[in-house]
Amino acid sequence: MTTDLHHHGDVEATPGLVDLAVNVRADAPPAWLREVLHAAVDGSAAYPDPTRARAAVAAAHGRPVEEVLLTAGAAETFTLVARALRPAHAVVVHPSFTEPEAALRAHGHAVHRHLLVPPSYRLTPPPEDADLVVLGNPTNPTSVLHPAADVAALCRPGRTVVLDEAFADTDPGEPQSLAARRDLPGLLVVRSLTKTWGLAGLRVGYALGPADLVAALAAAQPHWPVSTPALAALEACAGADTTGWAHELAADRAALLGLLPPGVTPVGTPASSFVLLRVPGAEAVRLRLREAGFAVRRGDTFPGLDPDHLRVAVRDPATSAAFAAALAAILERP
Structure with a gap:
């Protein structure tokens, strides 16, 4: 299978959608x-x-x-x-x-x-x-x-x-x-x-x-x-201490993982500012998530992954809860 090596999350992050496709910590510098x-x-x-x-x-x-x-x-x-x-x-x-x-x-x-x-x-x-x-x-x-x-x-x-x-x-x-x-x-x-x-x-x-x-x-x-x-x-x-933020991120990541609906499986042991999820029918799910207002990163453009993978950025627990609810509703539909 030919892989689009130049596809990146910014392509998914259409203005107006909640951006879970790009792994940037904040919308603007402090x-x-x-x-x-x-x-x-x-x-x-x-x-x-x-x-x-x-x-x-x-x-x-x-x-x-x-x-x-x-x-x-x-x-x-x-x-x-x-x-x-x-x-x-x-x-x-x-x-x-x-x-x-x-x-x-x-x-x-x-x-x-x-x-x-x-x-x-x-x-x-x-x-x-x-x-x-x-x-x-x-x-x-x-x-x-x-x-x-x-x-x-x-x-x-x-x-x-x-x-x-x-x-x-x-x-x-x-x-x-x-x-x-x-x-x-x-x-x-x-x-x-x-x-x-x-x-x-x-x-x-x-x-x-x-x-x-x-x-x-x-x-x-x-x-x-x-x-x-x-x-x-x-x-x-240079040399700025990001330890406090990293601990906050770990808590936010745990919150996201705890909110995922049945049938959605995290890949490996997530340790960064994003998680890779295995979702049945992920491509259709991704498009429905866009209709629901959420942009996530498709996984099949990464060598070694298939169309059932989505990458999701870790955000604050309220945003993660809204995303998880939208994902659950999509998966419950026939």
Whole structure:
């Protein structure tokens, strides 16, 4: 089956619908961050200077600045990897965010899909000869959080491991993150400000890895790839404590799971800001949910999933209750 690797949740999030399709924490950045952005716009006549933002990110993760690459969103990193590296055997662990595979294919690389097995979707070793391995943790769309030791075990000399940690801060305290690990050969950790801070439209992220790899990726970037407002956001948010929010999210996720009607099965053990659900006749259900005012993310565009999967963002309990009631009513209809 051909998979649409460029389909993303924003396509589902039609204005006027309750958006459960996009995994962004809030509709807008918090007030204090908006003030930072407004001030940065006023100072945007000069070309962007990444010095302070890069130093702030480096300090937050206990790394030298040479191991930090600032990017126009996490997605840019995947394109830079595809431009700068020449893997002989590229492997993408699926189901997962599809942009890495799309970028690799667009730049002429053959891609092997390493499919994790339901219902747990736990990480299993990719082929031994893979010299580029891409995976997410927590993984979009399954919401599964892999143990740090299992991910670290993938790293070895001669292999680049690209680890997408866009949702790492949804895990309280980030105990499974490898962002501070400098001892693992070839590890490139990709982070984003999009999800936590409501900055999808700003396009801001970064990558952490060995200095030589960071330099190779930077050489594939255009000049001034990160805007002045994005740099200001990076500096302001670097090292911010999101533990309290992550605990609130865990409670909201538990509430959503507890409200699901019979016949709807969560996949794996959800650990992030979204859940993957197995719903009989999910495509028809998704369309009926739209009629009821709710946008959810179809699952069949993720390699390894089928049309009976839907991804649903975790929101406040009142929103989840309204969604669950609409879902139950749809499933009760003949």
